[in-house]
Amino acid sequence: MALILNLETATTNCSVSLAEDGNLIALKEENSAGYSHAEQLHYFIEEVMGMAGKPLADLEAIAVSKGPGSYTGLRIGVSAAKGLCYALGIPLLATPTLDSLARQVSVTSGLIIPMLDARRMEVYSKVLDHNYTELRETKAEVLDENSYREYAEKGKVYLPGSGAEKCRDLFDDHNFEYREGLVPSAREMATLSYERFREGLFEDVAYFEPYYLKDFILQGKKSKTK
Incomplete structure (x- = not known):
């Protein structure tokens, strides 16, 4: 039995699901324009595991939505996924964000x-x-x-x-x-991540980076000229 935790943070939807052999067990998500992923993601993970009555130690892999999408959102999701993989000693999976959207x-x-x-x-x-x-x-x-x-x-x-x-x-x-109303969700990631798990398509936890597709440009305030 492959118990996989799925994290979707590429857009405004902060979404976490738990699935066993591709079958959804628990889901927690909130689509907020405020991008509250940093505050909610770890809470959602705890809640999903609690809903399923499963300890983190039972997980066999962590899956993260790899992008494209929000630079900050992707960084939050990937950082959380890597941290869990390191702590639990389990592999990392990455699913294309647009694939989970298409499956809706x-x-x-x-x-x-x-x-x-x-x-x-x-x-x-x-x-x-x-x-x-x-x-x-x-x-x-x-x-x-x-x-x-x-x-x-x-x-x-x-x-x-x-x-x-x-x-x-x-x-x-x-x-x-x-x-238009559809957003990427960890619900559809359940099937996608299990397919990758069966095929052994694991990521290098140390070197994996999100698929940004475009370079991130930080725009600061323009300085006033004298």
Whole structure:
């Protein structure tokens, strides 16, 4: 039995789940625009383990959502995951953030393009078929009226995630279907992390870094010139 703790902190949703062999046992999450991950994550971990009646010592792996997403959110999640792995002597798993978002859309045909807001008119996105097989890798791209048109010309395209909100005013093709209210969750990570566990796709705890996709730029206050 593989008992895996899943941590999702790549967006505004602070989400923790516990799963056994890919089956969800417990879930605790809160989607807050205030990004309270630093305050809530460890509390959520304790609560999820308590809900399941399992001690941390029973865990066989820790899984973390690796990005892309919020720089700070990703750092918090990865730091917590690494700390637990070191303390418990168990392996680290990393799941793509956009994959867990895509799995919230269940369809029998068409394409799924999960997308996260990356500020202004830019999004993080990838393209998958209805079986969640990757057709195009994750990219950071600026949206315009021609974005994803080649996919919509072939059939239905589902757009889950915060980035989809930017598409309504750009896209006039009726084949686009929007799912703006969805956010990445540790619920869908349960299946993804177990797949990686079975395949032995473990990360190097010492050297693993989140998948930022873009360089982080710290913008400070402009100094006044005399």
